[in-house]
Amino acid sequence: MSKSQNVTNNEGQYSFPPGYYPQPQSNDDEIDLRELFLALWRGKWIIILTTFVFAVGGVLFALSQPNTYKSQVLLTPTQSSGGGDLSGSLGGLAAIAGVSIGGGDKADPKIEAMAILQSRKFIETFIQKHDLLVPLMAIESWNEDSNRVSYYADLYDAEAQEWVFDESKRKSLKPTLWEAHKVFEDIFNVSENKDNGMVTISIVSQSPFIAQEWVTLIVKDINAWMKDKALSEASSKIDYLHGQINRTQVVELQNMFYSLIEEQYKTQMLAEVEEEFVFKTIDPAFAPEEKDGPKRALICVLATLLGGMFGVAIVLLRFAFRKKDEPKQEAV
Known part of the structure; x- marks a missing residue:
């Protein structure tokens, strides 16, 4: 038997070779x-x-x-923004007339309008059109009793109605449209209810009346934007169809083109008459009495x-x- 192996004594218990002592396990790492x-x-x-x-x-x-207030409006998409589907109507005639009109399904006006609402171009145009740079970027607080806002004195001179000029940097502190767009994105929200298709637009501001006014203006502007777009497209289609009429001598095709022109005129007429072209207001914006944050x-x-x-x-x-x-x- 090797000396390194354990042996048993007469009582059947383990014993260790001479000179061997078991080392106790360290508990230093235990908590x-x-x-x-x-x-x-x-x-x-x-x-x-x-x-x-x-x-x-x-x-x-x-x-x-400061307290912030959120005003929102509930909208439903209208049916008048569909217009005439020129590509679908002319698709069957392309082979006969030799006309290249393109293809593809027409975009959903509601989805297109929601995308435009959140686009940089629309937001920057909205800020410039209604001169919102000062109330968007320079408001410090809103007085509930007088319903007046105060501005950061080191940013905007309310008496002179001009942005402060920084002498050290030799430039005006007037924010850029890029900066205004980023701030507007933080207070602006567009959401859609997947169950019923309703669209909600909301604005958060230190003044509840400013929030209400801006939401109302946004709805008005997006309807006008989509209306102008529809009128422009209808006009382009009419010009296109007149050009195709002059290129063909087939009477049947000419009559078909005249029918399509009539559809585009109807689209123009409906667009000019309808104020709520793409979104119809279900629950208008209001000035909230309770703060949102x-x-x-x-x-x-x-x-x-x-x-x-x-x-x-x-x-x-x-x-x-x-x-x-x-x-x-x-x-x-």
Whole structure:
């Protein structure tokens, strides 16, 4: 039998070879929950202090944020924006007349209008058309009693009605349309109810009356935008059809083209008469009496929780570093 192997004595118990002593397993890496809770208890004042500081900071931050109000309008898509489907009507005649008219299904006017609403071109045009750069970028607060807004004095001079000129940078502080577009995107929202197809447009502002006014203007502008687009397309199709009539001597094709021209004139007539061309208002915008934000209670709760977690993290880190240094001190 090898000396390195364990042997049994007369009583059947294991014994070790001479000079062999089993090494005890180290428990240095094990976490003693008792020590952990004790460390947290000893550091309770650090936790309380950081929680208190964060809570106070959260309260001050929440109180410094101005109230915001959200106004929204509920819309339903109309049927008058469909127009005449020229490509579908002429598709069967292309081989006979030798006319290249293209193909593909006509886009849904509602989807197209929603995409235009959120496009940079429409938003920048909307801001410029209604001169919204100042109320969008420079409002500091709104007074509920007087229903008046105040502006940031270091950004916009309300008396002179001009943007402040920065002497150090030698340029005006007037925001660019790029900056205005980014701010507008944050306060503007377009959503569709998938169940009934209704569309909701909303605006958030420090003034409930500004929010109401802007939502109403947006609905008016998108209807006018889509109407002008339909009128322009109908006019182009009419010109195209007249050109095709002059190119063919086939009477049947000429009569068909005249019928299609008549359809486009009907589209133009309906577009000119209908004010709510693509969206019909179901529930108009109103000036809300209750604020939409900020969620001050939520801000305070989150700040308090964050402070408590930060305090616990500090105590645990101190405990971990102290635990790590203990073996070195014993060795010395």
